[in-house]
Amino acid sequence: MSRIQVTWVVKTKTGQVKGPYSTEAILRMIGEGVFSGQEMISKLPDGQWTLISKETAFYDKLLEALEGVVEVDPKKAHKMEAETVIMRPPPSPSRNTQNTNTEAKPKLPSFENLGSSQPQNGKFPAIDLYQAPAQVAPATIPIPNVSSNESKDSVIELSNLKNMEKGEMLSAMRGPIVILLVVALVGFFLLWDTGPAKGDKIHLLAPGKASAPLSETQVRDKLNESLFAIEQDTFDSYLEAQNKLVTIVEGSPTNIEVRALLCMVYRELWPYAKQDAQDVRTIAMVTQATRALNVVSPLGQVCESVKLLTSGRYREARGTVEGILESTEPFSLLPVLYGYKAELLEGEKDLVNAVPYYEKAIQLWDKWLHPQVQLANLYYEQQKFSDASRILQDVLKRNPKHREAKLLLGVVEYRGFKKSDTAFTLLSAAVDSKVRVPPLSEAQGLHALAEIYVFRNEKKKALEFAQRAFSLNPNNNDLRQLVVRLGGSDKVKNDKSQNNELLFLGDQYVRQGDFLAAQAEFKAAFEMDPKSGTAAMKAAKCLWQLNQSFEAIEWLGKAMRAEPKLVSAYVLQADYMSQRYDFAGAMAALTNATRIAPNNYEVLRGLALMEFRKNNMGGAVNYATRAVKVYDGDIETFILLSKANGVLAQSIMPLNKKEIERKENAAKDAVRYATKAVEIDATNPEAQITYAKTLAATNGVDSGITYLNELIKRFSYTLDYRVALAEVYKSEDRYTQARDIYEKVVEVDPRNKKAWLGLGESSKAIGLNDKALKAFLQAAVLDPTDGEALFQAGKLYFETGRFEEAIQQFRRVQRLNPNYPRTNYYIGKAAFSSGDLNGAMEATKAEKRLNPNLADSYILAAEIFTTRRQYQECAGEYSQAMKLRPQGAEIYVKAAQCYRQSGSLDVAEDMLALAAARESGYADIYREQGAIYETKGDARSAATAYNKYIGLSPNAPDRAEIEARIGRLGN
Structure with a gap:
């Protein structure tokens, strides 16, 4: 069979696009030293740009060339040029790529004697200015080596064919010249622009397997180049930094600082990424590998922050960032975290407190333009136009190609200073640029430019730019009105390229806690791109927050169908299903996830969580332990291990030495894992609450209460610790104190369902039944799809002797969630208490079918048989209940009574002996x-x-x- 010929085009560091070349031609040129490995390469006709060193076809040859295995023969370079078609004119002599820059190269940021991380009166204490890295010119293409006796003219430039003899050129290219020219033209139009085409989404580049080790000098040089690219703060520069950092990680896998820097670059590229299963997996993989090197290092926490931010978990991200900033130990990427803290505050509309964090980031790394642009935008929103203009002008002096700064400066000039001519010049130049910028920034600039065209009475141009702006920000009512006023349509076209813009808007709403608006954006993004599983999953998360559990689970199904390898969607669906007691559905989702990722720690943790909710603590500990072996930096797994061991310790009856040892070990493990979780992330509320409850169980309740009170002082902005404190009081039957806390919580946050439920339980315990019922019904209104509040209301009716009303409430719970446990059991109890033995027995049988491992239904059946004087059946039910869970002395006495009345006196005595072993004073x-x-x-x-x-x-x-x-x- 004939082999298909693969052709390539090459883009140099100066932006020249050359080719097409065959694979063999490129291999020969690498051998001659023409290519260094830092060039970009793409297959024709529709390939994507990537580093030539990343292409497996050329990697080995490059390695040989770098090691000096290949001998250089300049004469062969002439022959290489015979295969070349120039796709872009060479640069002018004034931009000769042979010029070198002798400026000092940057070093990774390092800091000493940092002040407090918290602003006081809106400002940070003064500290020594950070000595930012000096700028360096990008690396140039190396000149092929020549022997000393050859003249300088013998070095061949790839961009110059004029010196070749016509006879040689025609003889070499007579046959394929027409085809090559056509391909060249196609490649020219396809690949003229640098980087991905405007609007195209990228995939984040994940490090591959460890390659040939890099020397310290190579690492330093590549790192310097990466830092310079990061400082420029453009899409293209971050893309370049990503490629170089990945190369370093592959050549120096244990360099945790470089890994953290790569995570930071992922964060900047995230708005332009496809954000699909592959990109999610890339960030998770790098985070996991980085934290595995040092689980408590702040550099690993940088990656954890990026993972949380990109997954929309802003609350957890804020806790992680604040935890690192509270540390007194300075480290190199501290300015990045100050920037993240500022962004989180800005997302919450806390602009005043965001300013000093941006200022701190700038102070520590003044060459990095990103926080400067963000601060300028913040000043613009606060109408501090002079400050915004000053910062943006300085940014453009440092990087004239910074399109976002140019757009924002144009907006400031137009809206702040009413200088429409100056603004028009800036905005027109920015609009003509192909550099990618965040959608809202671009929409803002286009909006201002459209208004300027209206002022100039150029309505056609005004409509064009207004519609472009509206497509980027369709929720802007001012833009909508402008488009309509100019005669355009306010209907946004379904364009896949707008998917990321909608995701970006949705994330903004999530930050502000507006889940209703967020889910609308995510749904719209999914409608535009039905293959975006990430959009569907984000919509599901918002729907769950809005208590629309059925729809949330349905949207996770859409996410899995759109991206079958999106493991997070399977795990999340299992989580939601198990919360609704649909364990069969949860198991099916996790089984499918296991087929995709057999040893994935998220899947193993999901299995552990499901077993925990099924009250199978042994199974939960088993799966969670396996998850920790795969990844020992996952805080959620350690929290789950602590909880499961705590419940296990309480459930073990210490009847013999072995059981005593099991109980003690489980209690120790609960403390150990809770401590580990806090060590990993001291700002994680669930980790801290688990640790506090473990303290209360092992060192006395007062130690847990003291610890929670300290947390309340430190983290006053979250109500979680107050709710946890109330739960500790409630667990110790201190209901009055618990009720006081719950009342304060619901006063501050009337939508806190957990607090309303706790308030109802505490009120019921101290005899305030009317107030308890009101609290339960309020919780039911907040989440009409969850049966817990109605279930608690039903229990209240039952305990106050209102059996018919209790049965009605339990029936309502069953209509909401047929899988809700113990509803049939309580229907049976209510029927039994009202004298309806047949109805009670039917309900008990139904509970056994739904939850065969629930001991209470067997105990109720035994009581019914006792009333019917069917003592043999009664004894059998008690025996089954005792097999299902450890019991106290009471059930053994009742079982003995049934055995005695059925004539089995010896068995009855054995039951009493077991009862005495558990509680001899009963x-x-x-x-x-x-x-x-x-x-x-x-x-x-x-x-x-x-x-x-x-x-x-x-x-x-x-x-x-x-x-x-x-x-x-x-x-």
């Missing part, structure tokens, strides 16, 4: 023991047992009856 043991002896005819032993019963329970309601029995026995 009085009812001896009353039943007396009845057994009395049945056997042992009057003396019966009287002794009855007397012990009265001694242990002198105020027993049946004392008179027992004393009469003793009298009849003659003792």
Whole structure:
């Protein structure tokens, strides 16, 4: 079979596009030293640009050339040129790529003697200025080596064919010249622009397997070039930095500082990325590998912050960032975290407090333009136009190609200073640029330019730019009105290229807590690009926050169908399903995820969480332990391990040495894992709450309460710690104190469902049934799809003797969620208490079918059989209940009673022995023991047992009856 010929085009560092070349031609030129490996390469006709060193076809040859294996023969370079078609004119002599820049190269930022990380009166304490890296020119293409006896003229420039003899050129290219010229023209139009085409989304570049080790000099040089690119703060420069940093990571895998810098670059490229399963996996993989090097390093926490920010978990991201900033130890990427803190505050519309954090970031790394542009935008929003203009002019002096700064400066000149001519010049130049910028920034500039055209009475141009701006920001009512006024349509076309803009807008709304608006943006993004699983998953998260659980689960299904390898969607759907007690559905989702990623820590953690909610603590610990072995930096797994071990410790009955040891080990593990979680991230609310509750369980409740009070002082902006404190009080039956806290929480946050439920439970415990019912119903209004509040209301009706109303509430819960546990059990209890034994038994059978491992339904069935005097059936039900979970002395006494009345006296005595082993002071043991002896005819032993019963329970309601029995026995 004939082989298809692959052709390539090459883009040099100066932007020249050359080719097309065959694979063999490029290999020969690499061998001659013509290409250094830093050029970009693309397949024709529709390939994407990538570093030539990243193409597997050329990697080995480049490595040989770098190691000096290949001998250089300049004569062959002439032959290489015979295959070349120039696709772009060479640069002018004034921009000769052979010029070198002798300026000092930058070093990775480092800082000393940093002040407090918290602003005081809107300002930070003064500190030593950061010595920012000096700028360096980008690396040039190396000149091929020549022997000393050859003249300078023998060096061949790839961009120059004029010196070649016509005869040689025609003989070499007579046949394919027409085809090559056509391909060249196609390549010219396809690949003229640098980087991806405008609007095209990129994939984040993940490091591959470790390559040949880089020397310290190579690492330093590439790192310097990366830092310079980052400082320029443009899409293209971040793309360049990403490529270089990935190369360093592959050549120096243990360099945690470079890995953290790569995570930071991912964050800047995220708005332009496809944000699909592959990009999510790239960030997760780099984060996991970075934290595995040092789980408590702040550099690893930088990657964790990026992972949280890009996944829309802004609340957790803020906690992580603040935790690092509170550290007294300075480190190189501290200015990046100050920038993140400022962005988070800005997203929450806290502009005043965001300013000093941007100022701190600029102070620590004054060559990095990103925080300067962000601060200028903040000043513009605060109408501090002079400050904004000053910063933006300085940015453009440092990087005249910074399109975002140029757009914003034009807006400031127009709206702030009313200089329409100056603004027009700036905005026109910015609009003509092909540099990618965030959609809202571009929309803002286009909006101002459209208004200027209106002022100039050029309505056609005004409409063109207004519509472009509106397509980027369709939620801007001013833009909508401008488009309509100019005769345009306010209907946004479904264009896949706008998908990222809608995702960006949705993320903005999430930051502000407006989940209703956010889910609309994410849904619109998915409609434009039905293959965007990320958009569907983000919509699902917002819907869950809006208590629309059915729709949330449905949208996760759409996410999985759109991107079958989006593991996070499977895990999240399982999480939501298990919260609704749909364990079969959760297991199906996790099984599918396991097929995609067999040993993924997120999937293993999802399995552990499902087992935890099923009350299978052993299974939860098993899966979570496996997850930790895969990735020991996942804080959520450690939290789950602590919780599961804590519940396990409480459930173990220490009847023998082995059980005592198991209980002690589980308690120690609960403390150990909670401590580990706090060590990883001391600002994670759930980690801190778990640790506090573990303290309360092991060191006494007051230690836990003291710890939570300290957290409340430190993190006053979150209500989680107050709710946790109320839960600790409630667990210790200190209901009045718990109720006071819950009341304050719902006063501040009336939509806090957890606080309303806690308020209802606390009010019920102290006899305020009307207020408890009101709290439960308020919680039900907040989340009409969740049955918990109605279930609690039903229990309140049952406990106050309103059995019919209780049954109605439990039926309502079943209509909302047929999988909700214990509803049939409580229907059975209510029916049993009202005398409806048949209805009670039917409900008990239904509960057994739904939850066969729930011991309570078997106990209720035993009570029903006792009432019916079916003692043998009663004994069987109690035996089954005891198999399902460890029981106290009471159930063994009741089982003994059924065995005695069914004639199995020996088994009854065994039951009492088990009861005494658990609680020897339980009085009812001896009353039943007396009845057994009395049945056997042992009057003396019966009287002794009855007397012990009265001694242990002198105020027993049946004392008179027992004393009469003793009298009849003659003792």
